[in-house]
Amino acid sequence: MRKLELHWKILIGMVLGIVFGFIMTGIDWGKDFVSDWIQPFGTIFVKLLKLIAIPLIIASLVKGISDLKDISKFRNIGLRTIGIYIMTTVVAISIGLLLVNIAKPGNGISEETVTKLTETYANSEGVQSKMNEAMNQKESGPLQFLVDMVPDNALKAMSNNALMLQVIFFTIFLGISMLLIGEERAKPLKDFFDALNDVVLKMVDLIMLTAPYAVFALLAGVVVSSSDPDLLLALLKYSGVVVVGLLLMIVFYTLVVTMFTKKNPFWFLKEISPAQLLAFSTSSSAATLPVTMERVEEHIGVDKEVSSFVLPVGATINMDGTSLYQGVAAVFISQALGFDLTFGDQLTIVLTALLASIGSAAVPGAGMVMLVIVLESIGFPADKLAIGLALIFAVDRPLDMCRTVVNVTGDATVSMVVAKSVGKLGEPHIKEWDDHYDEVK
Numbered sequence: 001m002r003k004l005e006l007h008w009k010i011l012i013g014m015v016l017g018i019v020f021g022f023i024m025t026g027i028d029w030g031k032d033f034v035s036d037w038i039q040p041f042g043t044i045f046v047k048l049l050k051l052i053a054i055p056l057i058i059a060s061l062v063k064g065i066s067d068l069k070d071i072s073k074f075r076n077i078g079l080r081t082i083g084i085y086i087m088t089t090v091v092a093i094s095i096g097l098l099l100v101n102i103a104k105p106g107n108g109i110s111e112e113t114v115t116k117l118t119e120t121y122a123n124s125e126g127v128q129s130k131m132n133e134a135m136n137q138k139e140s141g142p143l144q145f146l147v148d149m150v151p152d153n154a155l156k157a158m159s160n161n162a163l164m165l166q167v168i169f170f171t172i173f174l175g176i177s178m179l180l181i182g183e184e185r186a187k188p189l190k191d192f193f194d195a196l197n198d199v200v201l202k203m204v205d206l207i208m209l210t211a212p213y214a215v216f217a218l219l220a221g222v223v224v225s226s227s228d229p230d231l232l233l234a235l236l237k238y239s240g241v242v243v244v245g246l247l248l249m250i251v252f253y254t255l256v257v258t259m260f261t262k263k264n265p266f267w268f269l270k271e272i273s274p275a276q277l278l279a280f281s282t283s284s285s286a287a288t289l290p291v292t293m294e295r296v297e298e299h300i301g302v303d304k305e306v307s308s309f310v311l312p313v314g315a316t317i318n319m320d321g322t323s324l325y326q327g328v329a330a331v332f333i334s335q336a337l338g339f340d341l342t343f344g345d346q347l348t349i350v351l352t353a354l355l356a357s358i359g360s361a362a363v364p365g366a367g368m369v370m371l372v373i374v375l376e377s378i379g380f381p382a383d384k385l386a387i388g389l390a391l392i393f394a395v396d397r398p399l400d401m402c403r404t405v406v407n408v409t410g411d412a413t414v415s416m417v418v419a420k421s422v423g424k425l426g427e428p429h430i431k432e433w434d435d436h437y438d439e440v441k
């Protein structure tokens with residue numbers, strides 16, 4: 001029998017996890033059972049992925065840069081990447097705003113639902129912690145993001161997954177300096193990082209062997225901790241607008257892939273699908289990053305010179321799904337609470353959602369923190385912010401899962417486009433976890 005492909009195995013794990021979660025929700029001790037005995041396996045899986053993210057970024061970026069024969073090529077890749085990331089994000093926000101203005105999901109929402117959602121969530125720990133986080137973020141000056149990008153201690157940066165941009169900064173600095181001391185002098189270091197890179201990619205393969213079971217645990221956990229179904233239903237129109245927007249983004253990516261790389265878009269979606277399914281299950285682009293890198297390099301054929309820079313940077317700053325969601329959510333909240341938005345306000349949303357998605361961390365629920373800043377930029381009354389967030393809190397997790405898929409797909413698409421534009425889109429070279437198993441057995 002032909003071996004079942006990875007994405008099918010993961011999909012089966014997901015479906016079974018959801019079904020199991022629903023069954024357990026109906027049993028008295030079910031929720032506790034899932035959170036005590038099932039969910040931890042999902043958490044371990046996510047931790048394993050995060051564990052290898054920083055070594056993988058360092059090893060692959062050093063390899064990518066030191067393979068460059070000419071540093072100016074790197075500047076070329078960098079500028080293109082940032083430029084295309086900004087363009088795709090603006091497209092995403094525009095799609096979101098267009099849809100939410102046409103469908104007006106906030107207008108139909110009843111007073112009763114607003115009250116119920118406010119009572120349930122406005123003072124909840126979840127909403128309050130998002131508001132506090134947003135306040136901390138806001139207190140910084142306009143150039144703070146540049147200051148934040150430069151580490152003062154390389155090892156400290158490497159010890160914190162949230163400091164990925166600092167690690168990227170240090171690694172680029174290291175890689176460029178390696179180029180400057182000449183190939184021969186840099187060889188021992190290069191060999192070390194080359195080997196480290198191969199080893200970490202092998203770790204990705206090994207971790208992925210457990211993916212179908214891990215997603216079962218993750219999704220069962222999500223189902224048992226999800227909100228009251230009535231509240232989910234009340235927000236159906238709003239969620240529908242976000243989901244349709246996200247689907248349109250996927251269509252947009254397939255068009256971009258077809259037009260700019262001349263590759264079959266269905267092949268692209270199939271090859272990238274394990275990363276998408278993990279993005280959905282973990283709600284974190286950062287946790288998904290090792291898998292995205294492995295898929296894009298080995299299964300799609302993007303050269304490391306491009307992927308090693310484009311993907312880690314993308315995971316931190318390019319969040320098309322998140323920005324689309326922020327646009328829709330800001331307008332939805334304004335509609336539901338009767339706060340009128342002018343055309344100028346909507347343009348402000350485009351700009352702030354662009355910046356907010358760059359500033360959002362690649363972890364579950366980060367998009368909602370930055371939404372507070374988007375709302376404030378349009379003069380949304382501060383005393384109603386908690387109510388605004390309460391309105392959308394119930395569906396945040398499922399929407400987070402969906403927007404993370406788009407975030408990851410966007411990064412992969414841009415890496416292909418950039419690779420094609422600099423002649424670095426080659427053929428796939430798939431490595432399995434047991435390629436050399438016979439030799440070492």
Ligand code: ASP
Pocket residue numbers: 283284285286319321322360361362363364365366367368400403404407
């Ligand atoms: N969870 C998203 C990500 O990791 C960020 C967000 O929208 O909350 O990409």
